[in-house]
Amino acid sequence: MAHKIILDCDPGIDDALAIVFARGHPDLELRGITTVAGNVGVDKTTANALRVCEFLGAADIPVLAGSPRPLLRAPLGAHSVHGESGLAGARLPPPSSRPNPGHGVDFLIDTIGAAPGEITLVATGPLTNIALAVRRHPDLVRQVREFVIMGGSAGRGNLTPAAEFNIAADPEAAAIVFGAGWSVTMVGLDVTLQTRAGPAVLERLGKLGRLADDLLLPCLASYATTPGELGPAVHDVCAVALLASPGLFGCVPARVEVETMGRWTSGMTVTDFDAPARERNALVAMQIDVAGFWDLVLGAFARAASGMG
Numbered sequence: 001m002a003h004k005i006i007l008d009c010d011p012g013i014d015d016a017l018a019i020v021f022a023r024g025h026p027d028l029e030l031r032g033i034t035t036v037a038g039n040v041g042v043d044k045t046t047a048n049a050l051r052v053c054e055f056l057g058a059a060d061i062p063v064l065a066g067s068p069r070p071l072l073r074a075p076l077g078a079h080s081v082h083g084e085s086g087l088a089g090a091r092l093p094p095p096s097s098r099p100n101p102g103h104g105v106d107f108l109i110d111t112i113g114a115a116p117g118e119i120t121l122v123a124t125g126p127l128t129n130i131a132l133a134v135r136r137h138p139d140l141v142r143q144v145r146e147f148v149i150m151g152g153s154a155g156r157g158n159l160t161p162a163a164e165f166n167i168a169a170d171p172e173a174a175a176i177v178f179g180a181g182w183s184v185t186m187v188g189l190d191v192t193l194q195t196r197a198g199p200a201v202l203e204r205l206g207k208l209g210r211l212a213d214d215l216l217l218p219c220l221a222s223y224a225t226t227p228g229e230l231g232p233a234v235h236d237v238c239a240v241a242l243l244a245s246p247g248l249f250g251c252v253p254a255r256v257e258v259e260t261m262g263r264w265t266s267g268m269t270v271t272d273f274d275a276p277a278r279e280r281n282a283l284v285a286m287q288i289d290v291a292g293f294w295d296l297v298l299g300a301f302a303r304a305a306s307g308m309g
Contacts, residue, residue, distance in 0.1 A: 002029035003243055004118055004145075006111060008066070008104070010038030010125030011048035013082050013219045014236040016090070018124055018150075019052050020211070021237050021297060023061075024304030025244045031119060032062040032111060034104030038125040038169055039078040040086035042068040045125070048086050050095035055215060057308050059097060066104025067128040070170035078165060081224045089222030091214040104129050109137045112144055120146040120243060124236035126166050127151070131173035134180040141182035149177075150239040152256065152269035153189040154284055158225075159267065164189055167258060168267025175258040178269075184282045186256060187239045188269065191249065191288040195238055198231035204298050211305040237297055242285065245296050250287030253280045 005028055009015040022030045033053070035045040046065040053061050069075050082088055100107075108129065112119050121144050123130055130147075134140050141147075151166035151174070159165040167174045178184055197205070197220050205212045205220075223232040242249050255275035259268040271284055 003027055003120060004029045004031050005120045005122050005243065006032045006034065006108065007240070008034045008036060008108070008121065008123040008125065008129050009049065009236070010036050010045045011052065012039035012045065012086055012125070012236070013088065013223045014234050015039070015124050016048060016052045016087060016215065016219065017234050018236040018240045019049065020056065020304050021300045022240050023056050023058050024300035024302070024307070026303065027244055028240070030061055032064070032107060034064050034066045034107055034129055036066045036104070036125045036129050037068050037075050038166065039082045041075070042066065044086045046099050047095050050097055050099065051087070051092045054095060054097065055092050056304055062100045062107070064100045064102055064104040064107045067132065070126060070128055071131065071172045073170065076165070076169045083222060087219060089218035091218060105132045105136065108133045109140060112140055113137070116143040117145055119144060120148065122148045122239050122243065124150040124239055126169035127173040127177045128170045131176040135176060141180050144182070146185065147182055148185040148187060148239050148242060150187050150192065150236045152186050154269070154271040154286065155190055157268065158189055162265040163267030164269070167269055171258050171260045171267045175260050178256050178258055178281055184256065185242065185251065185285070186269065186282050187242055187285045191285045192235040192238045193226060193233050194288055194290050195234050195293055196226065196230040196232065197234055201231065201294055205301070208301055208305040211301065211308060216301065238288070241293060241296055244300070248289045248292045248296065249285045251283040251285050254282050254284045255279050256282040256284065
């Protein structure tokens with residue numbers, strides 16, 4: 001049976017790759033996409049989600065715009081990493097369709113509530129939409145099948161030495177989400193920084209035709225993250241890959257609290273692996289089979305490519 005998921009995201013290059021993976025893996029059923037301001041503004045993240053879905057031949061997937069700014073702070077943005085459009089390098093036309101009517105937060109509440117225990121929520125951007133959803137509808141935390149995020153770190157950050165971008169972009173929302181009473185599977189920099197699209201990976205991607213030529217390769221070439229010869233890390237793909245093949249990841253129970261007040265540490269995910277069992281609120285990914293991950297990802301990308309016609 002396919003794993004039904006909703007992807008809450010801020011495309012963004014690695015978010016776009018996560019959409020491709022979710023579309024291509026045979027055990028995942030992408031039931032909807034909600035967008036949030038993060039890497040770029042919500043108008044652009046929504047347009048990018050539509051562009052990618054149309055490119056993949058998946059225009060039937062509902063796409064709904066969500067929150068245009070963090071709960072309390074000014075937007076950060078990551079134009080220097082993802083380009084002004086959010087999909088630097090992509091050779092995709094503007095979307096020919098508009099997002100579905102309504103607000104992304106309402107879609108999360110209504111869709112998950114209509115199928116309790118069936119839908120997994122995956123968040124690969126700032127957690128603003130999720131915080132608003134659990135504040136408005138606390139039962140959501142009991143209605144989801146699982147909740148997985150790409151964000152945070154048990155070690156160092158990437159926006160600052162202490163904080164990872166998705167959490168730092170809206171730490172108040174992240175604090176609400178981690179304290180909402182569910183178990184958060186945190187796929188953070190501890191594993192995602194190991195998933196580098198180096199020369200061997202790019203060579204394999206080059207065999208995927210139009211998907212590679214117009215989206216994957218030009219975006220990865222323009223992706224200004226994790227510089228160096230190892231290639232860029234595909235952070236957001238990891239959160240979706242964990243659902244498809246959890247055995248590739250090693251997760252450790254922990255208590256995670258989000259720092260919102262620290263002058264130097266705002267957005268830090270303070271991770272306590274020694275917390276009593278009753279206080280643990282997260283599973284934190286700390287290990288990844290990198291070779292197995294890329295075999296899984298390239299297989300899903302190939303299937304998405306073949307489905308494009």
